[in-house]
Amino acid sequence: xxxxxxxxxxxxxxxxxxxxxxxxxxxxxxxxxxxxxxxxxxxxxxxxxxxxxxxxxxxxxxxxxxxxxxxxxxxxxxxxxxxxxxxxxxxxxxxxxxxxxxxxxxxxxxxxxxxxxxxxxxxxxxxxxxxxxxxxxxxxxxxxxxxxxxxxxxxxxxxxxxxxxxxxxxxxxxxxxxxxxxxxxxxxxxxxxxxxxxxxxxxxxxxxxxxxxxxxxxxxxxxxxxxxxxxxxxxxxxxxxxxxxxxxxxxxxxxxxxxxxxxxxxxxxxxxxxxxxxxxxxxxxxxxxxxxxxxxxxxxxxxxxxxxxxxxxxxxxxxxxxxxxxxxxxxxxxxxxxxxxxxxxxxxxxxxxxxxxxxxxxxxxxxxxxxxxxxxxxxxxxxxxxxxxxxxxxxxxxxxxxxxxxxxxxxxxxxxxxxxxxxxxxxxxxxxxxxxxxxxxxxxxxxxxxxxxxxxxxxxxxxxxxxxxxxxxxxxxxxxxxxxxxxxxxxxxxxxxxxxxxxxxxxxxxxxx
Amino acid sequence: xxxxxxxxxxxxxxxxxxxxxxxxxxxxxxxxxxxxxxxxxxxxxxxxxxxxxxxxxxxxxxxxxxxxxxxxxxxxxxxxxxxxxxxxxxxxxxxxxxxxxxxxxxxxxxxxxxxxxxxxxxxxxxxxxxxxxxxxxxxxxxxxxxxxxxxxxxxxxxxxxxxxxxxxxxxxxxxxxxxxxxxxxxxxxxxxxxxxxxxxxxxxxxxxxxxxxxxxxxxxxxxxxxxxxxxxxxxxxxxxxxxxxxxxxxxxxxxxxxxxxxxxxxxxxxxxxxxxxxxxxxxxxxxxxxxxxxxxxxxxxxxxxxxxxxxxxxxxxx
Numbered sequence: 001x002x003x004x005x006x007x008x009x010x011x012x013x014x015x016x017x018x019x020x021x022x023x024x025x026x027x028x029x030x031x032x033x034x035x036x037x038x039x040x041x042x043x044x045x046x047x048x049x050x051x052x053x054x055x056x057x058x059x060x061x062x063x064x065x066x067x068x069x070x071x072x073x074x075x076x077x078x079x080x081x082x083x084x085x086x087x088x089x090x091x092x093x094x095x096x097x098x099x100x101x102x103x104x105x106x107x108x109x110x111x112x113x114x115x116x117x118x119x120x121x122x123x124x125x126x127x128x129x130x131x132x133x134x135x136x137x138x139x140x141x142x143x144x145x146x147x148x149x150x151x152x153x154x155x156x157x158x159x160x161x162x163x164x165x166x167x168x169x170x171x172x173x174x175x176x177x178x179x180x181x182x183x184x185x186x187x188x189x190x191x192x193x194x195x196x197x198x199x200x201x202x203x204x205x206x207x208x209x210x211x212x213x214x215x216x217x218x219x220x221x222x223x224x225x226x227x228x229x230x231x232x233x234x235x236x237x238x239x240x241x242x243x244x245x246x247x248x249x250x251x252x253x254x255x256x257x258x259x260x261x262x263x264x265x266x267x268x269x270x271x272x273x274x275x276x277x278x279x280x281x282x283x284x285x286x287x288x289x290x291x292x293x294x295x296x297x298x299x300x301x302x303x304x305x306x307x308x309x310x311x312x313x314x315x316x317x318x319x320x321x322x323x324x325x326x327x328x329x330x331x332x333x334x335x336x337x338x339x340x341x342x343x344x345x346x347x348x349x350x351x352x353x354x355x356x357x358x359x360x361x362x363x364x365x366x367x368x369x370x371x372x373x374x375x376x377x378x379x380x381x382x383x384x385x386x387x388x389x390x391x392x393x394x395x396x397x398x399x400x401x402x403x404x405x406x407x408x409x410x411x412x413x414x415x416x417x418x419x420x421x422x423x424x425x426x427x428x429x430x431x432x433x434x435x436x437x438x439x440x441x442x443x444x445x446x447x448x449x450x451x452x453x454x455x456x457x458x459x460x461x462x463x464x465x466x467x468x469x470x471x472x473x474x475x476x477x478x479x480x481x482x483x484x485x486x487x488x489x490x491x492x493x494x495x496x497x498x499x500x501x502x503x504x505x506x507x508x509x510x511x512x513x
Numbered sequence: 514x515x516x517x518x519x520x521x522x523x524x525x526x527x528x529x530x531x532x533x534x535x536x537x538x539x540x541x542x543x544x545x546x547x548x549x550x551x552x553x554x555x556x557x558x559x560x561x562x563x564x565x566x567x568x569x570x571x572x573x574x575x576x577x578x579x580x581x582x583x584x585x586x587x588x589x590x591x592x593x594x595x596x597x598x599x600x601x602x603x604x605x606x607x608x609x610x611x612x613x614x615x616x617x618x619x620x621x622x623x624x625x626x627x628x629x630x631x632x633x634x635x636x637x638x639x640x641x642x643x644x645x646x647x648x649x650x651x652x653x654x655x656x657x658x659x660x661x662x663x664x665x666x667x668x669x670x671x672x673x674x675x676x677x678x679x680x681x682x683x684x685x686x687x688x689x690x691x692x693x694x695x696x697x698x699x700x701x702x703x704x705x706x707x708x709x710x711x712x713x714x715x716x717x718x719x720x721x722x723x724x725x726x727x728x729x730x731x732x733x734x735x736x737x738x739x740x741x742x743x744x745x746x747x748x749x750x751x752x753x754x755x756x757x758x759x760x761x762x763x764x765x766x767x768x769x770x771x772x773x774x775x776x777x778x779x780x781x782x783x784x785x786x787x788x789x790x791x792x793x794x795x796x797x798x799x800x801x802x803x804x805x806x807x808x809x810x811x812x813x814x815x816x817x818x819x820x821x822x823x824x825x826x827x828x829x830x831x
Binding site for chain 2: 019021022023025026102105106109110113114115116117135136294295296297346351354355358359361364365366367372375422426429430431432433434481
């Protein structure tokens, strides 16, 4: 009898040990786009001078031997799919723009790790693009870097898809499933012409941009790209010539976008030599105590000259014109009021306020605030069933406004060079971690104000929700004790002004709302 | 606690509070203490209430397998006050409960510490085998325990979080041998830890992004061996123990710990206890323990001490 409880417990242990706890993530179902935007080939591009700047040769006729052979190949392939291939078709049916943005968010998080102090050299090493896999890995994908990465990804996808739409409706090759009724594609077939393939365009353009941004990930990116292309064959959605034409177009346009990236001034964004003059200038304008790094050992400020990088939707003069007025000066009553709010905050905030601080923390190891807003945007493209081109437009508008917000915010931060709350009062400790750059204005607030403004314009029924999210993100930094209220409130307004420039562009790009 | 606060306190320090119950009280020949992993039982109707203070700190930790220090943490300090009770339902079946209040802080950097009531632990302990003879006393026990968080504390800010909010269930087997007061006790157990929900709805683990609040927490195996001496007045003991998670990822370079991490550790230590008898038949015990982590992965190289006082008496007044 005494063995009974032992046996029971052993069985319990066996049961507990065998429980599957792996995280199940919702799989994304494909949708039929709400519209095809047949005039998309005329939309205004960012880098391309015109949608047909890169030529695409006419496809073979639908009754040509070559094309019929391609269709036959598709039929054979579709009839012999393995479960693994079907799984990949399902994965990519969520949308190429969506999936590549999702991968970019993952890579952003993977690479969002600050370099470790070198005890021998007595300095923080700087990641080296020419040696990306060595520690510290290149890039350190911090918020400014991420904002730039996402913007180029969005722009390359968008420009390439505008060009693709141009040729799709020029050549009007129907989808394989429309050309041959005996072919049974795995995915719904629309009236969108299939040459050149929008998926191949997105895969090629995204691959080239992300190889530039994450040079240590070429193998992983290439595998992802090949899988994307293959999924279109496996699903019976594109023939090889559809894909090859899209591939060449996507690569050629990516090269033009990369040329813009290489000339945008990012290479000079970490000019630490400019810092002493920045501090002196800020002091000449009335700064009493300059920001110092709170990291131990002190870390050089993050990308002090990122504020000089080339913007997307406004000029340098416009950037300077909308730069916020100075924050309350140290020692003034207004400053003390802001600081007093933070004193005791960590033990005073409610659990929900702490939830907000944590939800928006977007710190080390996360995909950063730009990644957070890319996710919001990408989810809305699916919620509103946007076709690939319109989804890319959404991502490009949000991506560029986020980079603009990063530039405008970094310009402001290093213009005023104000200390973080903890530097002024060591009792104000953070519950989420203090970033390594000056306080005014809040980067989260600026990013969020800009992205929410653009999303509210693009998705009017979501306007209230987006603005509420931005306000929450902005306030989260006060709850986290890393920003004064003035940093957050001014940053949020600044971000909204940045977003308005992207809206101006959207109003004139030919895509309607 | 020695880990980044990630295991319920029960598994780490409860054994310190060994509720001594002695022959004078129980009317039996057993000179006993009581934890989920020791070789001792409370007599029927005996109750033991414990209050203890623990302090665990480290300035060195394992980032994955890399041992390092971090100026942004300096010395990390985790303290707790724990209330625990054990009660003899029968001479072979005991029930135990423990609830700690935990607070954390670091001496370096700019992070705020956290504090709060952590997880309530409950166990049943059953003595399945007892054999006495000239060659000593041999006993075998099984314990089953559960724990669950009592407050909505924040699990997503390790090492500062006071716990990880996992609900746990554990099964342990204990073998105990005693001769002339000297004893050897060994245990092995399996700890099932439920997945948790964090405030964020997207996070990175295992190199990928999870678009959900849910976080997988790895299960763990624990084992210990302890050698000691016990009599009516004192108990001393040396121990080695190990906790190994079944899976999990490593802390990435210069990143923070996360509940998905594989957190393994081996620690050694010693414990001493003295009993002070009152005229009413009850007694107080004073307990001290010192321990140290000697090997680990994704945990702090902690040094820990505990001080406790316990009061044991018969609830029937006998």
